[in-house]
Amino acid sequence: QSVLTQPPSASGTPGQRVTISCSGSSSNIGSNYVYWYQQLPGTAPKLLIYRNNQRPSGVPDRFSGSKSGTSASLAISGLRSEDEADYYCAAWDDSWVFGGGTKLTVL
Amino acid sequence: QVQLVQSGAEVKKPGASVKVSCKASGYTFTSYGISWVRQAPGQGLEWMGWISAYNGNTNYAQKLQGRVTMTTDTSTSTAYMELRSLRSDDTAVYYCARDLLGWDYWGQGTLVTVSS
Numbered sequence: 001q002s003v004l005t006q007p008p009s010a011s012g013t014p015g016q017r018v019t020i021s022c023s024g025s026s027s028n029i030g031s032n033y034v035y036w037y038q039q040l041p042g043t044a045p046k047l048l049i050y051r052n053n054q055r056p057s058g059v060p061d062r063f064s065g066s067k068s069g070t071s072a073s074l075a076i077s078g079l080r081s082e083d084e085a086d087y088y089c090a091a092w093d094d095s096w097v098f099g100g101g102t103k104l105t106v107l
Numbered sequence: 108q109v110q111l112v113q114s115g116a117e118v119k120k121p122g123a124s125v126k127v128s129c130k131a132s133g134y135t136f137t138s139y140g141i142s143w144v145r146q147a148p149g150q151g152l153e154w155m156g157w158i159s160a161y162n163g164n165t166n167y168a169q170k171l172q173g174r175v176t177m178t179t180d181t182s183t184s185t186a187y188m189e190l191r192s193l194r195s196d197d198t199a200v201y202y203c204a205r206d207l208l209g210w211d212y213w214g215q216g217t218l219v220t221v222s223s
Contacts (some may be wrong), residue, residue, distance in 0.1 A: 035209045037210075042212035044202055044215060045144075045152065045202070045204075045208055050209035051208065051209075054208075058209055087222070090152070091200075095154060095168050095169065096142070096154035097154075098151055098153070099151070100151050101151045101152075
């Protein structure tokens, strides 16, 4: 069982906005930054969001992150077929902990 | 451009050890840490530990304490992860990742298969 809780799946049609939630506790999300990673099939994860809501250079502004209390969310607007991937949230909790991942399907 | 290039796939028997390398280029190696993250087949991500390339300080996941050792060679900008007493549930893809504000660059992954 993962320390952080994500829905196992999410879906949307091209152009839609989808959100992926990540629920934790006071010892992880509640007191530390949240990070989001995208993993395309057969490839290494890619950093999408750091420190709750910061985008590394090169990540489109269609991707945004937010945090409130012990939960965080990743929002993807203007959904595209190439966004179909697994998404993971991560936070520090005396070690790095992850969500179980959300498989995003673009219908 | 920043690159992390890992060593090739390994097949090991239970009880053996494996050492995976991660050669960095395109940045000042000692200015960042390296984290190791693994992913069992069809499963999620698991953090294994971190090493400072500056001074060699380490922080290992409690679950792997005593079985894992992370080192760096600053002369070749290479990080290493050694895992001992391998078990079947250590079968996974092992990734190194540059660590500062999140893991912003990743190696291509090294598949380690533990099988008798």
